[in-house]
Amino acid sequence: MVKVQLNDVEKRYGPTVALAPTNLSVTEGEFLTLLGPSGSGKTTLLNIVSGMTEPTGGEVWIDGVDVTNVPSAKRGLGMVFQSYALMPHMTIFQNIAFPLQIRGLPREEIRRKVEDVLELVQLPHVAGRKPKELSGGQQQRIALARCIVYDPSIILMDEPLGALDKKLREQMQLEIKRLQVQLGITMLYVTHDQEEAMTMSDRIILMNNGSAEQIGTPNELYFQPNSSFVADFIGQSNLLDATVAGEDRVRLVNGEIITVRHDAPLSHGQSVKVLLRPEVLHLREIDAGGNRLDATIRGSVISGSTVKHFLELDGGTSVLVEELSNGTNAAPAPGDRVTISWSVGQARVLPA
Amino acid sequence: MSADPQANRLLKGAAFAVLAFLVLPSLIVVPISFGDTHEMVFPPPSLSLDLYRQYFGDPQWLAATWLSVRVAIWTTLISLLLGIPAAYGLVRGRFPGKRLVAMFLLSPIMVPSVVIALGLYIYFVRIGLSHGELRLVLGLTVVTMPFVIVTATAGLQNVDPNLEKAATVMGAGPFTVLFRVTLPLLKPAIVGGSLFAFLMSFDEVVIAWFITRAGYETLPIKMFSSIQWEISPVLAAVSSLLMLFSVVVCVLVVVTRRNEPQQ
Numbered sequence: 159m160v161k162v163q164l165n166d167v168e169k170r171y172g173p174t175v176a177l178a179p180t181n182l183s184v185t186e187g188e189f190l191t192l193l194g195p196s197g198s199g200k201t202t203l204l205n206i207v208s209g210m211t212e213p214t215g216g217e218v219w220i221d222g223v224d225v226t227n228v229p230s231a232k233r234g235l236g237m238v239f240q241s242y243a244l245m246p247h248m249t250i251f252q253n254i255a256f257p258l259q260i261r262g263l264p265r266e267e268i269r270r271k272v273e274d275v276l277e278l279v280q281l282p283h284v285a286g287r288k289p290k291e292l293s294g295g296q297q298q299r300i301a302l303a304r305c306i307v308y309d310p311s312i313i314l315m316d317e318p319l320g321a322l323d324k325k326l327r328e329q330m331q332l333e334i335k336r337l338q339v340q341l342g343i344t345m346l347y348v349t350h351d352q353e354e355a356m357t358m359s360d361r362i363i364l365m366n367n368g369s370a371e372q373i374g375t376p377n378e379l380y381f382q383p384n385s386s387f388v389a390d391f392i393g394q395s396n397l398l399d400a401t402v403a404g405e406d407r408v409r410l411v412n413g414e415i416i417t418v419r420h421d422a423p424l425s426h427g428q429s430v431k432v433l434l435r436p437e438v439l440h441l442r443e444i445d446a447g448g449n450r451l452d453a454t455i456r457g458s459v460i461s462g463s464t465v466k467h468f469l470e471l472d473g474g475t476s477v478l479v480e481e482l483s484n485g486t487n488a489a490p491a492p493g494d495r496v497t498i499s500w501s502v503g504q505a506r507v508l509p510a
Numbered sequence: 511m512s513a514d515p516q517a518n519r520l521l522k523g524a525a526f527a528v529l530a531f532l533v534l535p536s537l538i539v540v541p542i543s544f545g546d547t548h549e550m551v552f553p554p555p556s557l558s559l560d561l562y563r564q565y566f567g568d569p570q571w572l573a574a575t576w577l578s579v580r581v582a583i584w585t586t587l588i589s590l591l592l593g594i595p596a597a598y599g600l601v602r603g604r605f606p607g608k609r610l611v612a613m614f615l616l617s618p619i620m621v622p623s624v625v626i627a628l629g630l631y632i633y634f635v636r637i638g639l640s641h642g643e644l645r646l647v648l649g650l651t652v653v654t655m656p657f658v659i660v661t662a663t664a665g666l667q668n669v670d671p672n673l674e675k676a677a678t679v680m681g682a683g684p685f686t687v688l689f690r691v692t693l694p695l696l697k698p699a700i701v702g703g704s705l706f707a708f709l710m711s712f713d714e715v716v717i718a719w720f721i722t723r724a725g726y727e728t729l730p731i732k733m734f735s736s737i738q739w740e741i742s743p744v745l746a747a748v749s750s751l752l753m754l755f756s757v758v759v760c761v762l763v764v765v766t767r768r769n770e771p772q773q
């Protein structure tokens with residue numbers, strides 16, 4: 159079932175296009191993430207759904223109702239803010255009870271629901287405290303509990319973990335994901351952290367310059383990016399300039415010809431980018447039918463579980479190779495000549 | 511904080527000297543108020559409560575006091591009713607000419623009282639407003655409201671707009687947001703602002719003098735005229751009471767501030 163549907167919504171501020179006409183649908187129980195660099199329109203899109211920003215065009219549908227002209231308060235949404243936005247003058251209990259009181263629930267039911275949800279976020283002992291007496295992570299969980307408690311049709315989160323340190327952030331990602339799956343929450347989540355998006359999302363919308371660059375599962379975005387922006391933003395990538403030299407063959411700038419995989423038909427002489435993920439490359443020849451290139455080692459770095467090799471192809475292009483470190487990796491010295499190879503099909507052609 | 515303890519002591523000494531210079535002239539009326547009923551002298555030759563008895567026994571003094579209290583209460587209420595929404599608009603609103611409107615609203619602080627007083631006088635005569643008490647209330651609101659706006663603005667700037675947004679998204683209508691989020695968070699600013707407005711209104715002489723009518727003597731006016739005509743020592747008792755009142759109000763402000771959670 160479709161929870162939220164956006165039809166050609168757009169937002170302009172004078173000549174600035176904060177959000178180009180965008181279509182989107184969020185299905186029930188889905189964790190959908192808006193990912194993108196700063197200023198790409200994530201908050202704008204989220205606020206159009208929440209009703210805090212009025213779109214300059216298009217329609218917003220929630221639960222099958224056109225809510226484009228319905229005020230925030232009547233949209234039946236939940237929202238978690240980066241600053242938590244817990245009421246400082248209320249106790250934790252009162253904070254969570256607040257949306258239930260607005261809905262006019264009887265006192266006894268409110269008490270029961272608040273206690274249940276505090277149990278759910280594993281903070282049953284803080285009911286009597288004021289928000290400032292909790293840590294950042296605890297406040298964030300209370301902010302989430304305050305949404306969960308009234309069962310909104312969708313929960314919106316704008317960089318909810320931005321104020322937390324890395325370790326706590328990773329812990330909260332799993333915690334939020336656990337609750338989302340357990341309760342079947344429909345979630346629209348904003349972040350500019352691609353790892354966070356990959357960890358939590360069912361689908362990701364990668365935003366660029368006010369429009370959706372690509373929508374897909376984390377897997378699709380990683381393995382089947384449809385532009386070099388996506389390839390560059392998600393994970394690490396080597397993007398090599400090339401020109402089409404025949405049916406699934408391209409010529410790199412140094413004249414080498416390699417075999418590539420492509421979705422759209424290629425026309426001879428067209429200039430393209432070739433995506434090679436660092437982890438599909440090997441510092442040895444893997445199979446005879448594969449692609450191979452000669453290169454020179456410029457340096458190597460061990461970062462725990464992986465080793466990164468910085469290489470230079472003949473012709474001057476830099477390439478990153480990442481291999482699992484097993485303690486026995488032969489350590490090539492800078493200046494060593496090596497051959498890198500990959501299975502055919504791992505090289506993807508993207509529009510230049 | 512200065513790290514040097516000697517410099518610290520010097521600073522403290524200087525601060526107390528200035529304080530003494532500012533406060534002692536006012537404090538001198540306190541011993542005089544316990545003197546006898548004939549003349550104002552320091553030190554008083556004998557101690558008694560005669561002057562206080564005289565004040566509380568004189569219907570004219572009491573009438574002036576009650577008028578001042580009533581006017582101050584109305585002035586404060588109207589200032590709050592107009593000043594808080596105005597401050598809200600100035601802080602949260604987005605409209606062209608906002609700074610100009612802010613300057614206009616706060617201008618009574620900068621314009622000399624005499625000018626405001628004269629303007630009000632001419633204006634009230636022109637529109638034929640002849641009710642003495644109403645004239646005082648409206649006239650004094652002009653000077654107290656800017657102070658309410660200033661304190662409420664400062665208070666609102668400390669209230670995270672996301673709190674109001676959060677409440678709205680949760681389904682709260684504008685009134686619920688106002689009464690359960692914004693106003694409770696503004697409480698310290700409102701209490702401070704209204705006590706201040708009350709004192710200002712109670713204390714105001716120049717404007718009250720210009721716009722009042724015969725039979726509507728506020729306490730400060732009555733004090734002023736009695737020092738012109740008779741230099742009655744009962745003034746010392748009235749002044750001491752006023753001082754006590756101000757101190758109580760200030761302590762109240764400090765206490766309410768302390769009890770509020772800081773955001």
Ligand SMILES: Nc1ncnc2c1ncn2[C@@H]1O[C@H](COP(=O)(O)OP(=O)(O)OP(=O)(O)O)[C@@H](O)[C@H]1O
Nearest residue numbers: 171174175176195196197198199200201202203350
């Ligand atoms: N009120 C406004 N007036 C004018 N331009 C605005 C306004 N709000 C946003 N914009 C512009 O719209 C674009 C998108 O902004 P938005 O806040 O949606 O970005 P974002 O993706 O959330 O960025 P961030 O990661 O920094 O939060 C930006 O270029 C921004 O400057």
Ligand SMILES: [Mg+2]
Nearest residue numbers: 200201202316
């Ligand atoms: Mg944003």
